[in-house]
Structures are given as structure tokens and as C-alpha cells.
Amino acid sequence: xxxxxxxxxxxxxxxxxxxxxxxxxxxxxxxxxxxxxxxxxxxxxxxxxxxxxxxxxxxxxxxxxxxxxxxxxxxxxxxxxxxxxxxxxxxxxxxxxxxxxxxxxxxxxxxxxxxxxxxxxxxxxxxxxxxxxxxxxxxxxxxxxxxxxxxxxxxxxxxxxxxxxxxxxxxxxxxxxxxxxxxxxxxxxxxxxxxxxxxxxxxxxxxxxxxxxxxxxxxxxxxxxxxxxxxxxxxxxxxxxxxxxxxxxxxxxxxxxxxxxxxxxxxxxxxxxxxxxxxxxxxxxxxxxxxxxxxxxxxxxxxxxxxxxxxxxxxxxxxxxxxxxxxxxxxxxxxxxxxxxxxxxxxxxxxxxxxxxxxxxxxxxxxxxxxxxxxxxxxxxxxxxxxxxxxxxxxxxxxxxxxxxxxxxxxxxxxxxxxxxx
Numbered sequence: 001x002x003x004x005x006x007x008x009x010x011x012x013x014x015x016x017x018x019x020x021x022x023x024x025x026x027x028x029x030x031x032x033x034x035x036x037x038x039x040x041x042x043x044x045x046x047x048x049x050x051x052x053x054x055x056x057x058x059x060x061x062x063x064x065x066x067x068x069x070x071x072x073x074x075x076x077x078x079x080x081x082x083x084x085x086x087x088x089x090x091x092x093x094x095x096x097x098x099x100x101x102x103x104x105x106x107x108x109x110x111x112x113x114x115x116x117x118x119x120x121x122x123x124x125x126x127x128x129x130x131x132x133x134x135x136x137x138x139x140x141x142x143x144x145x146x147x148x149x150x151x152x153x154x155x156x157x158x159x160x161x162x163x164x165x166x167x168x169x170x171x172x173x174x175x176x177x178x179x180x181x182x183x184x185x186x187x188x189x190x191x192x193x194x195x196x197x198x199x200x201x202x203x204x205x206x207x208x209x210x211x212x213x214x215x216x217x218x219x220x221x222x223x224x225x226x227x228x229x230x231x232x233x234x235x236x237x238x239x240x241x242x243x244x245x246x247x248x249x250x251x252x253x254x255x256x257x258x259x260x261x262x263x264x265x266x267x268x269x270x271x272x273x274x275x276x277x278x279x280x281x282x283x284x285x286x287x288x289x290x291x292x293x294x295x296x297x298x299x300x301x302x303x304x305x306x307x308x309x310x311x312x313x314x315x316x317x318x319x320x321x322x323x324x325x326x327x328x329x330x331x332x333x334x335x336x337x338x339x340x341x342x343x344x345x346x347x348x349x350x351x352x353x354x355x356x357x358x359x360x361x362x363x364x365x366x367x368x369x370x371x372x373x374x375x376x377x378x379x380x381x382x383x384x385x386x387x388x389x390x391x392x393x394x395x396x397x398x399x400x401x402x403x404x405x406x407x408x409x410x411x412x413x414x415x416x417x418x419x420x421x422x
Contacts, residue, residue, distance in 0.1 A: 014404055014420055015349060015360055015367060020389035021063075021405075021419045031056060031068070034409025036340060036396050038080040038088070043402030045102065047088065048415055049077040055090055056415075057105075060405060063417060067105055072098060081122035083145070089131060091119035097133055099145060110148045114141050114155050123169045130193050132158070132176075134167035140178070142193050158193065161186060165338075166279040168288075177288060179276035185290075187260040187321055195257060260321055266292045266301050267327050267378075274301075277338045283347045286370055288322065291330070291341055291352075300330040302341060302352050302361070302381065306374060325374055326363055328381040331355040334393030334411065344399045350381065351397040351406055357388030358397045358408050358418075389416045 032051030039046050039060065048056040055069040055077055073092035082088045086102045087109070097119055099109040117137035124131055131143040140159040147154050163180040169191070170177070178186040266274050278291035287307060293300045305322035330339075331354050339353040348369060350361040361381040363373045392412035399406055406418040 015362075015384050017420045018360070018385060018387065018404070018406065018418050019421045020387060021417045021421070030054070030070075031413055032076075033337075033411045034396060034413060034415060035076065036079045037398040037407050037409055037415070038082060039398060039400050039402075039407075040082050040085055040088070040102075041401060042085045043400050044085075046398075046400075046407055046415075047080045047082075048409060049080050049090065050413070051076050053077065053092075055080065055100075057102075058415070060400060060407065060417060061403070069100070069105060072100075076118075078119065079121045081124055083124050083131070089122050089124075089145075091122050091133060091135075093118040095119060095135070095137075097122065097131070097143070099148070110145075110153060112143055112145075112148075112153050112155065114143075114157075115139060121166055121168075123167065125169060125173045125193055127173050128193055132167070132169065132193065134164055134178070136164065138162055138164045140164075140167055140176070159188070165276060168279050168281050170281050170285045171283060172285055174285075177279060177281070179279040179290065181275045181277075183263050183274045183276060183292075185262045185264050185276060185279075185288075185322070187262065189258045189260060189321075190256045192256040262320065262322060264290060264292075264303065264305060264322060265324055266290075266303055267329070278340050280342055282370065283343055283345055286347065287325070289341060289343060289350060291339055293332075298332060300332045300339075301327055302330055302350065303327040304350075304363075304370070304381070306370070324378045325370070326379055326381045328352075328361060328383075334395070337393065337395055337411065339394070340396040342398050345401050349384065349399075351399060351408075353394040353397055353408070354386065355388070356390045356392065356394060356410070357386060358394055358406070359383055360385040360387070360406075387418055389418075390414055 030052055031054040034048055034050060036049035046058045046060040053071055053073050055072040057066040059066055072090055073094045075093035077090055077092050079091050080088055089097055089099050091097045095115045095117060097112040101109050115135040115137050117135050119133055119135040122133050129146060131145050134140045138160050139157050142156050142158045144154045161178060163182040164178060165181050166179045168177050174191055176188040176191050274292045274294055276290050276292050280289040288305050290303045303324060304326040306325045308321050308323055333355050341350060341352040343350055348367045352359050352361055362384045363370050365382050390410040392410045394408050394410045397408040404420055407415060409415045
């Protein structure tokens with residue numbers, strides 16, 4: 001679609017006509033719930049992370065089953081991340097991360113040991129070629145997968161926080177965002193993964209609600225942490241001693257790895273608090289996408305927050321990087337399960353699990369870019385299309401990076417594919 005056009009009718013029509021194309025459903029029932037879906041960067045392979053230790057691989061174009069990694073891990077497989085078109089990583093409740101090569105799936109490339117609890121998600125820094133993982137032990141660990149040997153893989157604990165749920169890197173790898181079950185959102189600015197962090201080595205820039213006029217205490221690197229802040233860093237880590245240093249200060253800007261602590265405001269949750277269960281980034285780095293549930297688990301929301309760029313006047317001066325722009329209430333079904341939502345590759349659409357199906361959401365009904373329809377006050381996300389093809393609660397959904405196709409997976413193990421039919 002010509003980006004100079006004022007009206008994206010072709011794109012809106014394409015998304016509006018999307019329908020369930022194929023339901024991939026294996027005769028075996030051993031793989032359990034579908035927790036995560038991931039396409040290879042070239043869109044040729046769809047991988048499925050399953051509850052019962054398995055990873056499934058499909059050809060998303062033909063909907064043919066390629067292979068089942070029946071014992072990929074010893075417990076639930078939670079997340080899959082491609083490093084390139086052939087290498088991918090999986091993580092599990094068995095506390096390990098495994099590396100795989102599509103050209104040789106009979107054995108793992110290697111297994112990474114370092115977490116002490118369930119490993120929940122994987123990121124990859126394309127600048128430094130470092131693998132980044134996070135888990136329910138509260139640790140964010142950096143892995144140098146290019147130096148793996150039979151003895152293991154060099155790694156270090158980069159960050160630690162209580163109640164950690166999800167960790168993501170922005171597309172340019174300049175920020176790390178961490179969501180927590182206590183409602184905090186942590187942002188590490190001017191990210192430098194090559195520097196190990198130590199207690200008190202970074203300034204907390206802000207601990208506040210994103211749209212509230214009242215602020216909590218802002219602290220400097222030498223002062224105490226903000227009251228109620230969940231964050232602290234590791235007091236010991238492998239490979240960290242010789243790299244341990246205070247973050248460098250760029251001229252006229254913030255120090256590297258400076259921390260911002262936010263409690264994003266969610267509609268209806270002003271007084272009750274919330275748990276940030278899912279966290280995604282806009283493909284152009286413009287915004288973050290959160291799925292939040294109330295502490296009483298009776299409400300669920302999808303919210304979009306625009307990044308407010310610009311460094312503070314002083315390294316420790318207050319600032320708020322996020323502004324709530326759009327939100328929508330979700331169907332409160334499948335309580336206790338995390339629903340993983342996602343942006344489309346162009347960032348104009350959101351696919352969100354909704355009961356026994358998915359909803360395609362836009363910033364307006366024309367599927368405009370976020371920057372072209374930013375409201376002065378937070379407005380509702382627009383429902384472009386609803387698709388229902390499952391017989392159980394949908395837990396995860398993913399856009400293909402190369403084709404007009406969406407995949408979704410549910411609690412009973414079915415994977416559905418959606419594409420336009422005219």
C-alpha cells in the first residue's frame with residue numbers, strides 16, 4: 001500500500017476479510033495447551049510452544065506438520081525466539097534454555113543452565129548478538145551463545161527484580177522493558193548489555209503512574225530506592241567482576257542503563273492495582289502494548305502506551321516515558337492463564353486473544369499508523385474483525401512477518417490459521 005495515501009482502504013479491506021483458513025489439530029493429545037507461537041523471520045516455519053514438553057513445527061503456507069520435538073524440555077515450553085532464519089531458542093519451566101538448528105532438529109545445539117526457576121521469555125540483541133532471558137526467579141540473564149562449548153555457555157546476571165513477569169527489548173535494542181505482577185513497569189534507558197549492573201549503580205528516574213499528576217519519590221544513584229519499588233540488582237554474577245562498573249554518562253544525556261519505574265494507569269484499576277501479564281513492543285519502537293488484569297482477576301484490559309522521547313534536564317530529574325493512548329476491555333475468561341497478544345509487522349493492527357477466538361484491533365477503523373491518530377486523551381481501540389474458530393480459551397496469537405496470515409493457539413492444543421478469503 002502506498003504510504004502516501006490518506007486512506008488505507010486496501011489494507012482495511014484485507015484485514016476485514018480475513019477468515020479462519022485452516023485449523024491445525026494433531027491427532028495426538030500429548031502436547032497440551034499452546035503457550036506461544038513464533039514464525040521464522042522469513043515466514044517459512046511456524047513453531048509452537050506446548051504445555052507438555054513439546055515443540056511443534058509447521059509449514060504455515062501449506063498447513064503441513066513438519067516435525068514434533070517430543071522431548072524438547074522436561075517441563076512446559078513457554079517461549080520461542082528465532083535468532084535468524086535457522087537458529088531458534090526455547091525456554092521452559094525446567095529452568096533451562098535450549099538452542100536448535102532447523103537443519104538438524106534431532107539434537108539440541110546446546111542447553112543453557114543459569115536460571116533457578118521457570119524461564120518465561122527470550123529476547124535477542126541484534127547489535128551485540130547476545131541472548132537475553134528472564135524468569136520467575138526474577139533474573140534477567142545475558143548469554144553469549146557464540147562462545148558456547150561442551151562445558152556450557154558464558155553468561156551473567158544482568159538485572160534482578162521481584163515479581164518479574166515479562167521482559168522485552170525495543171526493536172533498536174536501546175531500551176529494556178520489564179513488567180511485574182505487582183503492577184510496576186521498569187524501563188532501562190540507553191541500554192548497554194555489555195556492562196554488568198551492581199546495587200546502587202543506576203539512578204531511578206521516576207516511580208509514578210504514567211498519567212497521574214502526583215509523583216512518588218525520585219531517587220538518585222546514591223540514595224535509597226523508591227518506597228515500594230520492586231527493583232534491585234544482583235549482588236553476585238558469573239563473569240561480572242571484571243566488567244563491573246558504574247554506567248557511563250553521555251555528554252548532555254542520561255547515564256547508560258538508567259532505570260525508570262512506572263505504574264501504568266489502567267482504566268478501572270485506579271484504586272485496586274493490576275498485574276501486567278503480557279508485554280509487547282511496537283515494531284517501529286513507538287509504543288508498548290500491555291495486557292493487564294486486576295488484582296481481583298475480575299477485569300482484563302489491553303492498553304497501548306506511546307513513548308515520550310527526550311532526556312530529562314538532569315540525570316535524576318523526573319520524567320515519564322509512557323502515555324496511555326488507547327485501551328479496550330477484554331473478555332475476562334480463562335482466569336489464571338496469560339494471554340499473549342501482538343502487533344502486526346507494520347504496527348497498524350493488534351491481534352488479541354478474546355475468549356474462544358481473537359480480535360483484530362486498530363487505532364482507528366482505517367487501520368492508520370499510530371502517529372497519525374494519537375488522541376489528546378486516551379481513546380478506545382477499534383475492533384476491525386473478530387475471529388472465532390477454537391473450542392477453548394485462546395492463549396496466544398501471532399502475525400506472520402511475511403504473509404497476510406495470523407495464527408492462534410488455545411488451551412486444548414488447537415492451532416488455527418487465518419488469512420483473507422474474497
